Amino acid sequence: MQIMRSDHNNQANEIAAADSGHNFGTFYGVVLPSILTMLGAIMFLRVNYITGRAGLIYSLIILAVAISIVMATALSISAISSNTPVKGGGVYFLISRTLGPGFGGSIGVTLFLAQGISIPFNILGFAEAVCSDFPSAASYYLVIALATGLILGIITFTGADLAMKFQVLIFIALGIGILTMFAGALIHVSPETFQANLEPVQGARFGRLFAVFFPAVTGIMAGVNMSGDLKNPSKSIPRGIIITILLGGGLYLLEFLLYGAAFNRDDLMQNPYKIIVDNAPFGTGYLITLGVIAATISTALGLFVCAPRVLQALAKDSIFPQLSGLAKGHGVHNEPRRATLVLVIITIAILLWGGLEGLSPTGMSTGMNMVAEIASMCFLLTYAMVNLAAFVESYGANPSFRPRFRFFHWSIAMYGFVACILVAFYIDYIAATAALVIAWGLFLYIKHRQFEVDFGDARRGFLYSRIRMNLYKLARTPVHPKNWRPTMVILSSRPEMQFYMPYFATMLESDRGIISMVQFVECRVDSDAFGMRDQYRKQLAGILEQHEIYSVFPEVVVCKDFDKALYIFLQSHLVGPLKPNIVMMGFPDNEERIDQNIRHIRTIQTLHMSCVMMHNFDRYRRLLRRVVRGRVDIWWRGTNNISLMLILANLLVNDPLWQGTTLRILRVAETEKEAGELRDELEGIVESARIKADTCVFVTAEPFYLVLRRESADASAIFIGLCPPDSDEEFHKIFQRFNIMLDGMAPAFVVTSSGGADLRA
Incomplete structure (x- = not known):
């Protein structure tokens, strides 16, 4: 009473x-x-x-x-x-x-x-x-x-x-x-x-x-x-x-x-x-x-x-x-x-x-x-x-x-x-x-x-009460790969120029997860900075509303040091059991940004999160708000990233604007014997994953980047995995090779998985 x-x-x-x-x-x-x-x-x-x-x-x-x-x-x-x-x-x-x-x-x-x-x-x-x-x-x-x-x-x-x-x-x-x-x-x-x-x-x-x-x-x-x-x-x-x-x-x-x-x-x-x-x-x-x-x-x-x-x-x-x-x-x-x-x-x-x-x-x-x-x-x-x-x-x-x-x-x-x-x-x-x-x-x-x-x-108030109770229940429910959902954080330095990132993020999330877009503003942190933070946040919210992206939560962080702020933000950006499992950002297009991205990916790895970097998307704005036909290619070069790539690619092609596309999983083999084994493995994975996709195995001794550029020249989008090496120097060279390999190609999602998503779940 x-x-x-x-x-x-x-x-x-x-x-x-x-x-x-x-x-x-x-x-x-x-x-x-x-x-x-x-x-x-x-x-x-x-x-x-x-x-x-x-x-x-x-x-x-x-x-x-x-x-x-x-x-x-x-x-x-x-x-x-x-x-x-x-x-x-x-x-x-x-x-x-x-x-x-x-x-x-x-x-x-x-x-x-x-x-x-x-x-x-x-x-x-x-x-x-x-x-x-x-x-x-x-x-x-x-x-x-x-x-x-x-x-x-x-x-x-x-x-x-x-x-x-x-x-x-x-x-x-x-x-x-x-x-x-x-x-x-x-x-x-x-x-x-x-x-x-x-x-x-x-x-x-x-x-x-x-x-x-x-x-x-x-x-x-x-x-x-x-x-x-x-x-x-x-x-x-x-x-x-x-x-x-x-x-x-x-x-x-x-x-x-x-x-x-x-x-x-x-x-x-x-x-x-x-x-x-x-x-x-x-x-x-x-x-x-x-x-x-x-x-x-x-x-x-x-x-x-x-x-x-x-x-x-x-x-x-x-x-x-x-x-x-x-x-x-x-x-x-x-x-x-x-x-x-x-x-x-x-x-x-x-x-x-x-x-x-x-x-x-x-x-x-x-x-x-x-x-x-x-x-x-x-x-x-x-x-x-x-x-x-x-x-x-x-x-x-x-x-x-x-x-x-x-x-x-x-x-x-x-x-x-x-x-x-x-x-x-x-x-x-x-x-x-x-x-x-x-x-x-x-x-x-x-x-x-x-x-x-x-x-x-x-x-x-009613929604708050239901959310509060469900958060408590969710926190007590054991985590299982079968219940994995994309909870994304988008990092953007220029949201007015990178509005395509939340647009494609909503497709990858496909109304099954939660997306936040955060803008880091480096400045001297004082009382004026927090007033500036409110102004930036209103601008970010306005950009999202202008482009009719309503399912992304805007956030702004004012900080002295971007790297430290990112490390703290990714740890603290959560409510109970709801915490980010994917960080989305742009692929570095210059030497200075490569070193910065390496530091970010190291931070993301340390916090057991996955990373999706978007390559070439600033040149493909023609895809926004349009029905897309054609094919989405997924290049499989190892077991670390394939589950997350396939899940995200499947969510993308199920978006109403992308339902005219088909999935294709591609691998490169050195011999016919290896090709046969890979074909059987691909067909088994597609069957067990309950995903409709074509499979293709190429037997060639050509460099991988040439095969990709030739076979995916007419693709609508590309998914490709990236496994970070221990050496920062080697990591720097990988970024350089990716820029050469993907230059002028279709929009590409470069994926680094933490292993939380299981394709067979």
């Missing part, structure tokens, strides 16, 4: 919330809109229908699952909202500041649609109730629904203050209607009826029944979305939504039990609303009518108030440029009138779609059920992301995650997330898949826009 407090955050919440909102308290700002949304059309028009078809046992299971999901979500919301200053936008604000703008934007749209769809759902319920009480009005069912939608939109357009005043009156009427409804059932309760209604009817579709009921318990979002109008969101939201769930859940439980024990199954299914009105005590059916009108209107009005605020928050964050005009508010309370107008248009469109079929012969609206199923899917997806956000915050163990709300653990959020996804697929796996695909599409759209904003979200 998280048990933490922060008076500073509490003050920040108050200031943030008070900037432009109404400063509502817990009851008016959270409980009232939430409970009025929760006790809506379903309570009067669909609970009895569900009880009749599902039976009491399964009806209570539906209620229990729904309440458990909503309660888990409420605890997640409470933890997040009491950990960060909350502004307008409610759940959208919380998710975007936890999982980032990608998830926040996609779920913000989903939440807006869920609440927007729930408005016509309740308006259709209102029209159904009116037509049931006044049968002569049945032919005007759609007209009543459209007129109601317009009137509620106009009331909301004037501002939340007027809407809230209406809600207080509605709350009183709703309370009287619910008491009358319960009293009418209580006088008819019998044990025999209770027993008869326990089991479901044959063919009952519990997924669809759950979908019809679930919008009834989603009212807490109406209170959460008033976050920008609350005096103290961090206190009001947790208290208000939990009170709402306990009160609303208790009332629904009482309704299921009373009506399941009072009336026979056929009446419950065929006349779910009429049975309530007809059995009101002392002829007070009009109070039921008043109650259902209050319930449906209050829910629609509450959603009309809160849903536009989600759209306004999306527009303010510039998540979708097309919505930028909706960010503007009106009046001292920043009323989202433009967003309200959009919502009115959506409401009218859904009413026209859902209300065209009119009422069924039993007086029920089929369109209302369809709208409920769509709303349930949107709400489940939204609740899943809310719980995921809380899980990421808590399980990621961010030090900044210090919620004042005490009754929360990451396992609660994980249950909420899993339950939402499973229930969504149980209701309709096709619709659930479509909803996830649409949400994912919105996420990718936002991501591909390269949305630049820093919400201080929890993704970094």
Whole structure:
């Protein structure tokens, strides 16, 4: 459990919330809109229908699952909202500041649609109730629904203050209607009826029944979305939504039990609303009518108030440029009138779609059920992301995650997330898949826009936590050649001229390792040098970004002596078990650089690392970002370097731009007998290494450099090994011979292996 407090955050919440909102308290700002949304059309028009078809046992299971999901979500919301200053936008604000703008934007749209769809759902319920009480009005069912939608939109357009005043009156009427409804059932309760209604009817579709009921318990979002109008969101939201769930859940439980024990199954299914009105005590059916009108209107009005605020928050964050005009508010309370107008248009469109079929012969609206199923899917997806956000915050163990709300653990959020996804697929796996695909599409759209904003979200903390734990596990895992991966350090003195080095390094790494590019700056080390280091590092990062090389980490070292600094850097450039195993650098093209490279290779050898030197690449920039055809030649002259050369060459030819090339392994033999043995050896190695490559053995007494220049004259790239001799003088001569041998040839990778890579693993 998280048990933490922060008076500073509490003050920040108050200031943030008070900037432009109404400063509502817990009851008016959270409980009232939430409970009025929760006790809506379903309570009067669909609970009895569900009880009749599902039976009491399964009806209570539906209620229990729904309440458990909503309660888990409420605890997640409470933890997040009491950990960060909350502004307008409610759940959208919380998710975007936890999982980032990608998830926040996609779920913000989903939440807006869920609440927007729930408005016509309740308006259709209102029209159904009116037509049931006044049968002569049945032919005007759609007209009543459209007129109601317009009137509620106009009331909301004037501002939340007027809407809230209406809600207080509605709350009183709703309370009287619910008491009358319960009293009418209580006088008819019998044990025999209770027993008869326990089991479901044959063919009952519990997924669809759950979908019809679930919008009834989603009212807490109406209170959460008033976050920008609350005096103290961090206190009001947790208290208000939990009170709402306990009160609303208790009332629904009482309704299921009373009506399941009072009336026979056929009446419950065929006349779910009429049975309530007809059995009101002392002829007070009009109070039921008043109650259902209050319930449906209050829910629609509450959603009309809160849903536009989600759209306004999306527009303010510039998540979708097309919505930028909706960010503007009106009046001292920043009323989202433009967003309200959009919502009115959506409401009218859904009413026209859902209300065209009119009422069924039993007086029920089929369109209302369809709208409920769509709303349930949107709400489940939204609740899943809310719980995921809380899980990421808590399980990621961010030090900044210090919620004042005490009754929360990451396992609660994980249950909420899993339950939402499973229930969504149980209701309709096709619709659930479509909803996830649409949400994912919105996420990718936002991501591909390269949305630049820093919400201080929890993704970094979660990733840090996973990396930390995996580093500990990796450190305890025995090293085996089968798990070898390239971890490269690129040495560059002129990164602006040598950007081809990280480009080809990413191909050799092939998304299987880690690459760093380090620039050593020799200078006098003082306080000014470290400021210069930051400047050089920004330049290096800019060069990599300019050439779209995003998988290379830039690093800069300021030092007095390059050789000493390299020795220290290669030892210390690690995090736990992650340390470099390959150093990449340019091949020396002059006498001074040869001596320098010899010292570097000695250092690299001492630290048991491999070395890859790039020859001729500064003349082959035409290969960058282009599809390469042809052949990659690997010259095998000994056993020390062949494994690493073959692994790297195989990674290179598997790059999408190099897949048009083939591998060829070449050896030189002095006699036919030796050639036969070498061919068998090459074929065996290729087979055991599971690498597709051609083999070729030449029998010749010519100098090796002539054979290489002739046979690889048309190659696209060359791999060749270099075994450092003990003598620096001999090493110097080898570099000179390599320069002569490779001059004017294809780009060449000169490889010196430490032996850590095993081709046959």
